[in-house]
Amino acid sequence: MAKIAVSSAIRHIRIILHGKEAQNIAVRDAVRLLRSERCKIDVRVTWEEGDARRLAREARQLGVDTVVAAGGDGTLNEVVNGLMAADNRLRMPSLGVIPLGTANDFAHACRIPLAPLEALLLIAELPAVPIDLAKADSRYFINMATGGFGTQITTSTPEELKRALGGVAYFLTGMTQFTSISAVEGEVKAPDFHWQGAFMVLGVGNGRQAGGGHELCPDACLDDGLLDLSILPQDDQRSLAETVQYLMLDGGTALQHAMVTKRVPWLEIRARQLLNINLDGEPISGQCVRFEVCPSALGLHLPRHSPVLQKNVGLVDRL
Numbered sequence: 001m002a003k004i005a006v007s008s009a010i011r012h013i014r015i016i017l018h019g020k021e022a023q024n025i026a027v028r029d030a031v032r033l034l035r036s037e038r039c040k041i042d043v044r045v046t047w048e049e050g051d052a053r054r055l056a057r058e059a060r061q062l063g064v065d066t067v068v069a070a071g072g073d074g075t076l077n078e079v080v081n082g083l084m085a086a087d088n089r090l091r092m093p094s095l096g097v098i099p100l101g102t103a104n105d106f107a108h109a110c111r112i113p114l115a116p117l118e119a120l121l122l123i124a125e126l127p128a129v130p131i132d133l134a135k136a137d138s139r140y141f142i143n144m145a146t147g148g149f150g151t152q153i154t155t156s157t158p159e160e161l162k163r164a165l166g167g168v169a170y171f172l173t174g175m176t177q178f179t180s181i182s183a184v185e186g187e188v189k190a191p192d193f194h195w196q197g198a199f200m201v202l203g204v205g206n207g208r209q210a211g212g213g214h215e216l217c218p219d220a221c222l223d224d225g226l227l228d229l230s231i232l233p234q235d236d237q238r239s240l241a242e243t244v245q246y247l248m249l250d251g252g253t254a255l256q257h258a259m260v261t262k263r264v265p266w267l268e269i270r271a272r273q274l275l276n277i278n279l280d281g282e283p284i285s286g287q288c289v290r291f292e293v294c295p296s297a298l299g300l301h302l303p304r305h306s307p308v309l310q311k312n313v314g315l316v317d318r319l
Helices: 025-036 051-061 073-085 105-110 116-125 149-156 159-165 167-175 240-249 253-258
Strands: 012-017 040-045 066-071 094-099 129-136 139-141 144-148 184-190 193-205 227-233 260-264 266-279 282-300
Touching: 012 025, 012 051, 025 040, 025 116, 051 066, 051 073, 066 073, 066 116, 073 094, 073 105, 073 139, 073 282, 094 105, 094 116, 139 266, 139 282, 184 227, 193 260, 193 266, 227 253, 227 266, 227 282
Parallel strands: 012 040, 012 066, 066 094, 094 282
Antiparallel strands: 129 139, 129 282, 144 193, 144 266, 184 193, 184 266, 193 227, 227 260, 266 282
16 A cells, blocks of 8 residues: 555544444554554544533544544534534534444535545545534534434334345335324525425435435535525325335435425524424424524535535536
8 A cells, every 4th residue: 555645734633433333343454554654543432322522522622633423424413513512712623534324324425435444544635625514503413404204214214124224224114104104384484485384304404415315405515605405395196105205215316306495594494393303313303493504614524526515516427
């Protein structure tokens, strides 16, 4: 292997590793290789919920240069919230991702390598680029917030089934939950936008996809200072079975024409009933939620031609 060209901006990397991956040989080998190239890397392993958030906050307080979320989208969400919870007078570390989850929706959309060594080399060698974060009330998210029946299905699908069957697992779960699935009555307000009615799916995207490859916001960019809103209204002409099939088996592509979309800096949603929302897979609930974008909130290590950056829109398809 050629000599690793470690970025001069990175002197100290802290990896926050999900506890289930503590014995991951590929991660250990990647860390060992970079340490042999004089990279200062320390690893902290999570034990329970909240650990990743606490460890990320501590890393910023200690002046670590780069914090790496090594786990799934939930681990990434905790790390982001930990970084943002630290004293805002402190320098913000750059953020890296080693995707180790089941779906890895954020990494897939960004084209971040799934192999731990390739992901860690990307972090060490390429400079971070400024990206936006999103906020739901007081909780940050980096990828996407989702609501509606799709959220219910994805959160209730067992991890073992997802690992075994992939997207089909969501379809099977949806087929078993017809009696409890219903549209959500709500109202959405944003600058120059107002929508009211019953919806099956709501997506608020800083990133593009969620729930194991469902591109609810296929054109979202991480650096445009805006959120992509997608609403799938209830349609009396389309059966619930068809909706589940389109969403869960083809990633929602067949329903893109039916989506109500808007690109906004903020939005508020009010629902008649309790609305369950997933922020990067982490649940919150309420009847009124305000979303807003936080432009250029942190630096993220991304591939040079990542399609989620404005300058690369359309470029990946031509390469």
